Amino acid sequence: MTASNLARALRAIVGDDGVLDGDEALLVYECDGYVLERGTPELVVLPRTPEEAARVVRLLAARQIAFVPRGAGTGLSGGTLPLDAPVMIGLSRLKAIETIDVRNRRVQVQAGVVNLNVSRAVKDDGLLYAPDPSSQAACTIGGNIAENSGGPHTLKYGVTVNHVLGVEIVLASGKVVQLGGATEDLPGYDLVGAAVGSEGTFGLITRATLRLVRAPQAFRTLLAVFARVDDASAAVSAIIAAGLVPAALEMMDTLILQAVEQAFGAGLPLDAGAVLLIELDGPEAGLDDEAALVETLCRRCASREVRRAASEAERALLWKCRKRAFGAVGRLARNYCTQDGVVPRTQLPEILRRITRTAERHRLRIGNVFHAGDGNIHPIILFDERDNDEVQRVLAAGREILEACVALGGSLSGEHGIGVEKIAQMPLLFAPDDLDAMLRLRRVFDPDQRANPHKVLPDSKSCIETRTPRRQAAM
Amino acid sequence: MNSPLDDTQLGSCVHCGLCLDACPTYLETGNEAASPRGRIHLMRALADRRLSAYAPVRNHLDSCLGCRACEAACPSGVPYGALIEATRPLLEAARPAPARFTRRTLGRLLSSRTPRELGWAVVGRAAGRGFVDRLARRTGSLALARLAALDPGPRPRLPDVFEPPGEVRGSAILLTGCVSDTAFRATTRYAGRLLALGGIRVTVPNHQGCCGALALHLGDDRAAEHHLAALLSATAGPHADWIVPMAAGCSAHLRHAGRHLPDNASAESFARRVIDPLALLAQLSLPAPRHSVVARVAVHDPCHLVHAQGVAAEVRRLLSTIPGVTLVPLSESEVCCGSAGTYNLTEGALARRLLARKLSHVAASGATIIAAPNPGCLLQIRSGAIRDDLPVEVVHPLELLGRAHGI
Ligand SMILES: Cc1cc2nc3c(=O)[nH]c(=O)nc-3n(C[C@H](O)[C@H](O)[C@H](O)COP(=O)(O)OP(=O)(O)OC[C@H]3O[C@@H](n4cnc5c(N)ncnc54)[C@H](O)[C@@H]3O)c2cc1C
Ligand code: SF4
Ligand code: SF4
Numbered sequence: 108m109t110a111s112n113l114a115r116a117l118r119a120i121v122g123d124d125g126v127l128d129g130d131e132a133l134l135v136y137e138c139d140g141y142v143l144e145r146g147t148p149e150l151v152v153l154p155r156t157p158e159e160a161a162r163v164v165r166l167l168a169a170r171q172i173a174f175v176p177r178g179a180g181t182g183l184s185g186g187t188l189p190l191d192a193p194v195m196i197g198l199s200r201l202k203a204i205e206t207i208d209v210r211n212r213r214v215q216v217q218a219g220v221v222n223l224n225v226s227r228a229v230k231d232d233g234l235l236y237a238p239d240p241s242s243q244a245a246c247t248i249g250g251n252i253a254e255n256s257g258g259p260h261t262l263k264y265g266v267t268v269n270h271v272l273g274v275e276i277v278l279a280s281g282k283v284v285q286l287g288g289a290t291e292d293l294p295g296y297d298l299v300g301a302a303v304g305s306e307g308t309f310g311l312i313t314r315a316t317l318r319l320v321r322a323p324q325a326f327r328t329l330l331a332v333f334a335r336v337d338d339a340s341a342a343v344s345a346i347i348a349a350g351l352v353p354a355a356l357e358m359m360d361t362l363i364l365q366a367v368e369q370a371f372g373a374g375l376p377l378d379a380g381a382v383l384l385i386e387l388d389g390p391e392a393g394l395d396d397e398a399a400l401v402e403t404l405c406r407r408c409a410s411r412e413v414r415r416a417a418s419e420a421e422r423a424l425l426w427k428c429r430k431r432a433f434g435a436v437g438r439l440a441r442n443y444c445t446q447d448g449v450v451p452r453t454q455l456p457e458i459l460r461r462i463t464r465t466a467e468r469h470r471l472r473i474g475n476v477f478h479a480g481d482g483n484i485h486p487i488i489l490f491d492e493r494d495n496d497e498v499q500r501v502l503a504a505g506r507e508i509l510e511a512c513v514a515l516g517g518s519l520s521g522e523h524g525i526g527v528e529k530i531a532q533m534p535l536l537f538a539p540d541d542l543d544a545m546l547r548l549r550r551v552f553d554p555d556q557r558a559n560p561h562k563v564l565p566d567s568k569s570c571i572e573t574r575t576p577r578r579q580a581a582m
Numbered sequence: 583m584n585s586p587l588d589d590t591q592l593g594s595c596v597h598c599g600l601c602l603d604a605c606p607t608y609l610e611t612g613n614e615a616a617s618p619r620g621r622i623h624l625m626r627a628l629a630d631r632r633l634s635a636y637a638p639v640r641n642h643l644d645s646c647l648g649c650r651a652c653e654a655a656c657p658s659g660v661p662y663g664a665l666i667e668a669t670r671p672l673l674e675a676a677r678p679a680p681a682r683f684t685r686r687t688l689g690r691l692l693s694s695r696t697p698r699e700l701g702w703a704v705v706g707r708a709a710g711r712g713f714v715d716r717l718a719r720r721t722g723s724l725a726l727a728r729l730a731a732l733d734p735g736p737r738p739r740l741p742d743v744f745e746p747p748g749e750v751r752g753s754a755i756l757l758t759g760c761v762s763d764t765a766f767r768a769t770t771r772y773a774g775r776l777l778a779l780g781g782i783r784v785t786v787p788n789h790q791g792c793c794g795a796l797a798l799h800l801g802d803d804r805a806a807e808h809h810l811a812a813l814l815s816a817t818a819g820p821h822a823d824w825i826v827p828m829a830a831g832c833s834a835h836l837r838h839a840g841r842h843l844p845d846n847a848s849a850e851s852f853a854r855r856v857i858d859p860l861a862l863l864a865q866l867s868l869p870a871p872r873h874s875v876v877a878r879v880a881v882h883d884p885c886h887l888v889h890a891q892g893v894a895a896e897v898r899r900l901l902s903t904i905p906g907v908t909l910v911p912l913s914e915s916e917v918c919c920g921s922a923g924t925y926n927l928t929e930g931a932l933a934r935r936l937l938a939r940k941l942s943h944v945a946a947s948g949a950t951i952i953a954a955p956n957p958g959c960l961l962q963i964r965s966g967a968i969r970d971d972l973p974v975e976v977v978h979p980l981e982l983l984g985r986a987h988g989i
């Protein structure tokens with residue numbers, strides 16, 4: 108079947124403007140938030156309803172054509188890069204919040220609904236969708252589920268998998284399956300748990316039932332300023348050791364402070380080695396005591412100053428700085444690439460030291476802004492994509508940092524997923540048997556590997572050594 | 583030819599996508615080529631010559647409203663407004679001659695005085711009349727509804743000066759732009775009187791002409807420069823503390839006069855004095871309003887006010903001083919209504935979809951009055967409300983304030 112035939116058949120399902128096949132439109136879809144590798148699909152399809160999406164997949168199945176799902180394209184590991192997948196299915200038109208069940212605290216949404224819009228829709232009912240990736244103003248629930256995304260507040264509330272009750276997936280065969288459902292704790296195997304984080308390799312997620320939590324009654328938001336990163340790391344351990352469970356516990360280092368201060372002018376200390384953004388939430392009673400305890404612990408770890416947000420506006424400004432830090436980095440360099448490794452919390456000082464050494468060795472600037480409470484680091488490597496030598500050094504530094512995380516007893520990815528970016532390092536973390544078991548699980552859902560091929564699990568095609576970095580590098 | 587697109591400005595986009603959901607055209611189409619990040623990608627491809635400005639490329643860039651919602655959402659400080667302005671002349675140059683000619687003529691007709699006044703002499707007789715209103719509803723015609731939505735004219739001309747009743751605390755020049763001296767004369771009069779009430783001596787220069795924003799929107803950068811230079815000389819007389827354009831599109835444009843006319847010595851100081859009438863009123867101490875307006879009022883936030891100038895809270899603060907007014911929220915109040923200068927005329931289909939989106943939120947808000955602080959938006963939303971027979975009044979906040987102050 109020729110491309111134009113296929114386009115015609117797809118247009119019959121999704122309408123004329125729902126199939127993009129012009130060079131200029133495809134070019135726009137050549138990468139997501141991970142810009143180091145690029146490649147255009149042959150067609151982009153934008154179904155308008157979950158049912159249309161299922162028909163699209165059935166049509167592709169009948170012709171044995173592989174596809175790659177795309178939400179908002181904010182992914183940071185290249186999950187939407189088409190590798191042997193001619194068709195990209197964009198979920199941006201599946202935007203309906205279908206049912207809101209306030210009493211049972213759950214919502215059913217279509218996959219293209221933007222994360223923040225879920226919380227907005229239930230705000231007046233005093234409810235909240237807890238996972239809050241920093242990209243929440245743009246990223247989709249489908250993408251969140253595919254990546255098992257986290258966010259600053261997942262220290263207390265858990266990541267996406269803890270908040271998904273059920274998903275509807277269109278398997279690559281075109282069959283629509285419902286995993287889980289509206290009830291919590293269904294007996295039997297936890298298939299929802301397996302599907303969350305599958306990065307599009309099980310099929311196309313079209314709907315999800317999400318759990319809502321009560322919005323906290325009150326907050327205390329603190330900013331603790333440290334001269335040295337090590338002291339800030341020690342404070343993180345001290346806070347957790349004291350039995351406190353802050354809603355969020357985030358670190359930003361000097362480089363990041365410079366970027367966000369330039370962007371938002373929040374009066375952050377530019378001479379600090381690191382700051383911790385600490386949030387406590389819950390019922391009003393007792394919060395002040397907890398905040399006082401956090402302050403004492405920070406000061407004991409040589410914090411030179413602990414500020415408290417005095418109003419909702421001040422709190423919002425601090426969070427704006429944190430949540431938009433990645434983007435703000437655009438003010439310091441033309442490009443950035445961020446790693447997403449995890450280490451045991453006690454190893455934070457050590458991994459940060461190793462990152463500094465890596466930066467020096469490869470002559471790169473690396474900033475750190477991350478979920479310190481979870482030990483989930485986000486070193487942000489600054490570079491200029493036009494400098495090919497620098498690009499190679501970035502790739503090497505990224506690999507080194509991930510290997511260090513694994514060596515320190517951690518993992519490759521806290522929340523951004525494996526995608527294409529970290530696929531070559533999977534064997535560092537998993538034995539061949541483990542990888543094989545995962546492959547067999549995947550084949551249960553997608554026997555022919557037509558849903559987002561060559562992702563997550565390494566195969567001969569996906570391995571970075573055989574892939575030319577930046578496949579269509581002419582940017 | 584070197585690309586006029588600034589490489590550093592283009593490069594400041596890190597492709598994070600945080601701007602996507604702020605963009606009205608992406609919200610409506612779900613097509614990333616009609617999103618800010620996608621358009622920047624296309625501009626970069628034009629600059630790098632990976633693409634030429636052929637028709638589909640132009641379509642995606644033409645469909646940009648220029649609302650700059652993306653700029654407000656972008657953490658990386660990408661100057662999107664400047665980028666799209668620099669791109670538009672490239673698009674014009676690549677357009678087939680007939681289309682280029684039509685667009686240019688449209689821009690010139692709308693921004694020159696004689697044809698506009700001649701047109702108004704005819705249109706003004708039908709404007710705001712009840713029979714047009716009924717006809718618009720019956721036929722569902724937006725064009726007729728637009729006619730019905732205009733301030734009923736003709737009215738006595740605006741005075742040359744609005745004198746403060748008490749102590750003079752400052753001076754301002756009121757810029758009526760392309761439409762506010764005719765189609766929105768009543769609103770303009772309220773602006774003058776309210777500012778005067780706040781102690782500002784307001785002058786309205788004759789023959790001030792267009793500010794050039796329209797021409798720039800249509801990619802005619804030469805005409806835009808010409809208009810701006812003419813406006814600078816028309817307002818060069820006695821010094822005024824403030825320059826107050828009636829339309830947000832004009833003030834957003836004029837605040838960058840220095841960038842548009844780098845060689846003009848007075849442009850920078852002119853630009854610094856530009857302010858929207860509501861933003862200026864919010865800084866003055868007005869007496870308490872004497873009359874009440876009993877209504878549930880929702881505010882629409884014009885793109886060129888909220889995104890380009892950060893003015894939103896001021897409008898609500900002023901309205902809340904009026905006894906009887908209850909402010910109610912309007913969902914997506916800051917998403918474009920589809921009016922966007924000449925967008926209405928050049929990109930009709932998408933403009934209508936954005937209007938429908940706005941009207942559904944208007945209907946759901948439960949407001950009895952929609953306050954729209956910009957003539958273009960006012961006309962767009964009011965005509966939609968007339969056509970669809972919505973039970974709301976769409977009014978400029980200046981008019982509400984004027985009524986409340988009894989002036
Ligand atoms: C500035 C910035 C900040 C970020 N902060 C965080 C953060 O704090 N925490 C965090 O976890 N992540 C963060 N991310 C990463 C990213 O936003 C998340 O991974 C997000 O969940 C991706 O959602 P998306 O809709 O953009 O998905 P996309 O990028 O479009 O896709 C991501 C992956 O999911 C798959 N996919 C998308 N939709 C579907 C679907 N419907 N069915 C099946 N597969 C699908 C794609 O194939 C791809 O593999 C950040 C990114 C940016 C740019
Ligand atoms: S314009 Fe700004 S917000 Fe949008 S993708 Fe580029 S950097 Fe991100
Ligand atoms: S100016 Fe408005 S329409 Fe244009 S890209 Fe930005 S947000 Fe979208």
